[in-house]
Amino acid sequence: MPLTGMSREARVERRVLERRLALILQYSRRLPLNYLGYILVAVIVHRQGVQVWPWVWLVLTGAVMVYRWRLSLAVERIEPEMQLHYLPKLLRGFDFNGVSTAAIVPFVFHAPGNFAPLAVAAVLMAGCTIGAASVAGSQRAFVGFCTITFCFLAAGWAWRGGAVGYMFAAGIVLVYLMLLATVHDQGQMLHKLMSVVDDNAVLSEVVRQERDRATTASEAKTRFFAAASHDLRQPLHALSINATTLDILARRSHDPLLKEVSRGIGSALRQSSGLLDGLLDISRLDAHTIEARFAPHEIAAVLRASRDEYAALAAQQGLFLKVVAPDTPLWGLTDADQLIRIVGNLVNNAIKFTTRGGVTLWADEGMDGRVLVRVSDTGPGIPEQERERVFEEFYQIGNPSRDRSHGLGLGLAIVRRTAELLKIEIELESEPGRGTTFTLHIPAAVPLDERPPEDAHAPEHTADGRRISVLLVDDEAEVLSALSAYLQELGWSVRGVATGDQAELALAEGFVPDVMAVDYRLRDETGLQVIERIRRHRPALPSVIVTGETAPTRFREFSTVAARVLHKPLDGERLARTLQEVVPAVGPKDAQAVAPK
Numbered sequence: 001m002p003l004t005g006m007s008r009e010a011r012v013e014r015r016v017l018e019r020r021l022a023l024i025l026q027y028s029r030r031l032p033l034n035y036l037g038y039i040l041v042a043v044i045v046h047r048q049g050v051q052v053w054p055w056v057w058l059v060l061t062g063a064v065m066v067y068r069w070r071l072s073l074a075v076e077r078i079e080p081e082m083q084l085h086y087l088p089k090l091l092r093g094f095d096f097n098g099v100s101t102a103a104i105v106p107f108v109f110h111a112p113g114n115f116a117p118l119a120v121a122a123v124l125m126a127g128c129t130i131g132a133a134s135v136a137g138s139q140r141a142f143v144g145f146c147t148i149t150f151c152f153l154a155a156g157w158a159w160r161g162g163a164v165g166y167m168f169a170a171g172i173v174l175v176y177l178m179l180l181a182t183v184h185d186q187g188q189m190l191h192k193l194m195s196v197v198d199d200n201a202v203l204s205e206v207v208r209q210e211r212d213r214a215t216t217a218s219e220a221k222t223r224f225f226a227a228a229s230h231d232l233r234q235p236l237h238a239l240s241i242n243a244t245t246l247d248i249l250a251r252r253s254h255d256p257l258l259k260e261v262s263r264g265i266g267s268a269l270r271q272s273s274g275l276l277d278g279l280l281d282i283s284r285l286d287a288h289t290i291e292a293r294f295a296p297h298e299i300a301a302v303l304r305a306s307r308d309e310y311a312a313l314a315a316q317q318g319l320f321l322k323v324v325a326p327d328t329p330l331w332g333l334t335d336a337d338q339l340i341r342i343v344g345n346l347v348n349n350a351i352k353f354t355t356r357g358g359v360t361l362w363a364d365e366g367m368d369g370r371v372l373v374r375v376s377d378t379g380p381g382i383p384e385q386e387r388e389r390v391f392e393e394f395y396q397i398g399n400p401s402r403d404r405s406h407g408l409g410l411g412l413a414i415v416r417r418t419a420e421l422l423k424i425e426i427e428l429e430s431e432p433g434r435g436t437t438f439t440l441h442i443p444a445a446v447p448l449d450e451r452p453p454e455d456a457h458a459p460e461h462t463a464d465g466r467r468i469s470v471l472l473v474d475d476e477a478e479v480l481s482a483l484s485a486y487l488q489e490l491g492w493s494v495r496g497v498a499t500g501d502q503a504e505l506a507l508a509e510g511f512v513p514d515v516m517a518v519d520y521r522l523r524d525e526t527g528l529q530v531i532e533r534i535r536r537h538r539p540a541l542p543s544v545i546v547t548g549e550t551a552p553t554r555f556r557e558f559s560t561v562a563a564r565v566l567h568k569p570l571d572g573e574r575l576a577r578t579l580q581e582v583v584p585a586v587g588p589k590d591a592q593a594v595a596p597k
Contacts, residue, residue, distance in 0.1 A: 008198065014084075015194035020136040021075075021087050027134035028072030028090075031065050034130070037123050038062070041104060044123075048116045050107050061100045068093040094135065095144035101127070105152035109159060117160075121153050121168075125175060132179045137187030142180060150176040244572030245486045292335040292421050296445035299332045299339075299371050300325035303361040306343040314351050320358030321347070330363050332371040333445035338418050343375065345415045346438050350377035357435070366441060373440040381432040468583050469493040471513035473503050473530050474546070475522045483517070486572035498522075500530040507537050514583045517575065520547035520558070528561050542582040546570070 006014070038061050042054040071093060075086045101124065108120045128146040135141035150172055157168040243265045250262035303323045314321035332339075343361070350359045357378025366372045415438075419426050423443065430436040470487055474480040475498045484496040495511045497503045499522065516534060518527035531543045545562040558565045563582040566575065 012191065012195050012198050015198055016191055017084055017087060019190060019194060020138060021084060021090070023136035024090050024134065025072050025076055028068055031069045034127065035062060035065050037127055041120050041123050044116055044119050045104060045107055048108070050110075053107055054104065057100070057104045060103065061097075064093070064096045064100045068097065091138065091141045091144070094131070094141040098145040098148050102148035102152050105149060105156060109156035114164070117156060121172070124149055124153065125172070129179060132183050135183060137183060137190045139180065139183050139187065142183045146176065146179065242482045245482065245489060248489050292338060294333050294335060296331050296447065297334055297336045297339070299330045299373060299442065300363050302336055302339050302343060303363055303373065305340055306347055307361060309344060310347045310351060313348070314358065317351055317354070318356070319351060319354055321351075322358070323361045323363070325363040329447065330365060330371045331445045331447045332442040334422055334424070334442055338422055339442070342415050342418050342422075342424070342440065343373065345412070346375040349412065350375060350379060350436070354379035369444050371442040371444055373442060374437055376435060376437040378435045381434055382428070382430040382436055383432055467491050467493070468514040468579065469512060470495070470579060471503060471506065471511070471516040471534070472496040473498070473500070473516065473522070473527065474519040475499065476519070479519070483572070483575070487576065490576060500525055500533045503530060503534055504537070507534070513541065515542050515544065515579050517544045517546055517579060520545050528557070531561055542584075544578055544582060546575075
């Protein structure tokens with residue numbers, strides 16, 4: 001019977017019975033060994049002149065032993081929830097054992113001398129003492145098992161009379177009472193122990209429920225991030241492509257108003273994309289789909305890369321951004337891309353909240369041999385009581401109005417989780433009004449001599465301006481039109497279709513693409529299915545998936561099929577650069593394209 005729905009007293013009592021049952025079953029396995037003591041008693045009584053009864057008694061006690069032993073084995077084989085129903089029958093086994101054991105005692109005291117009474121009393125009282133431990137605090141079982149035997153022994157010595165007889169009779173009664181008190185204490189201790197066990201079980205269940213509730217809430221949050229991010233990215237995606245096209249037209253135009261509008265739209269879109277990318281990063285880190293690729297890297301080069309990325313933003317705010325590093329290269333064992341993300345988030349966060357002065361990136365060797373990276377600013381500082389909370393999601397100091405230019409409050413949450421991924425220790429030091437310093441402790445690495453440190457993070461491909469042919473698959477007419485218009489403005493050959501059937505038809509009509517860009521979520525099929533269909537005709541055709549999906553389960557699936565995965569919204573320049581990066585070196589069109597069947 002389950003314990004749920006029962007009162008605490010009922011649960012504790014049931015646990016006591018279950019524990020008692022377990023102890024009795026454990027003791028019952030040793031019953032055949034206990035029978036050796038009964039054989040010894042029979043031999044002693046027989047040698048005192050009793051001829052038949054000792055062997056009859058031995059058979060009788062043996063039958064009781066076999067009954068109890070087989071009953072315990074049968075109980076162990078049945079379902080655990082049914083075993084407790086057999087506890088009364090197991091307890092009655094102690095009664096049968098007590099009656100059969102006591103049957104030999106009267107014959108002992110008819111023998112001359114004290115040897116037989118003393119020897120038998122010693123063996124039987126030892127057996128009863130062992131039995132007192134086996135009843136697991138059940139006074140009812142102890143009384144049934146030992147009372148008759150102790151009474152017969154005490155009466156036998158009293159019947160013999162004399163000082164010795166009365167002394168032994170009193171001693172036997174005293175031992176019985178002490179054993180009975182011990183059994184009572186065992187029962188009390190067992191009840192207290194099971195009370196603690198029940199309290200721990202209740203506490204454990206509460207903790208489990210809270211853990212499950214927290215896990216459910218976290219999963220719901222992740223699903224919300226994915227759904228909200230996807231739904232927000234869809235309209236922004238088309239707008240970003242159109243904004244990039246507008247930027248091209250604005251640069252060609254001499255109209256200052258058009259240029260100003262283009263810059264304003266681009267700035268707003270970059271801000272929106274940054275907010276959504278923060279949600280995407282949290283989802284990926286929560287899903288553990290980001291794998292660190294550890295290798296030796298020159299840490300100062302990483303800091304210079306971060307400085308170059310944020311130099312314009314710092315200058316726009318009127319702040320300095322500099323790198324201080326020793327002339328001797330400092331090599332750390334890390335993932336350069338993820339380390340740049342950590343440093344970039346710290347720098348970006350410092351620039352947002354610093355109004356004068358600037359940000360300094362320091363690199364040095366620590367006392368313990370690790371490489372130290374410090375990101376220091378001259379901002380307002382962080383109060384001591386807030387220093388742990390700043391690493392929480394969506395928490396920001398001094399932004400009660402939720403100014404979007406300050407982000408969503410995910411930067412430091414991403415920093416902490418990425419640092420854990422890279423096994424980097426983070427220290428935070430801050431003094432209100434004097435600025436903040438984040439210190440990263442990075443494991444040292446053996447120097448890498450294959451290439452100069454300055455080139456360690458150079459991209460493998462760069463946009464070279466070459467014109468390529470692109471097969472676009474997207475069932476959103478507005479997005480497809482915007483993408484096609486932008487790429488055609490670059491002078492590329494573009495074929496835009498809405499379905500996999502239309503994509504195969506384009507190949508059949510002679511269009512030979514260098515790369516295909518496929519939206520993942522189509523009306524009647526997925527982008528993965530379209531890629532599979534196209535590769536039946538052009539197996540080596542590289543593909544890029546464009547998606548608003550941020551569900552963690554999708555990340556690995558995409559990476560096994562596509563050369564790159566781009567998340568919406570993205571501007572046309574990023575799309576074009578990515579398409580160029582995945583296309584092989586310039587050469588003739590693939591002449592081995594398989595004709596459609």
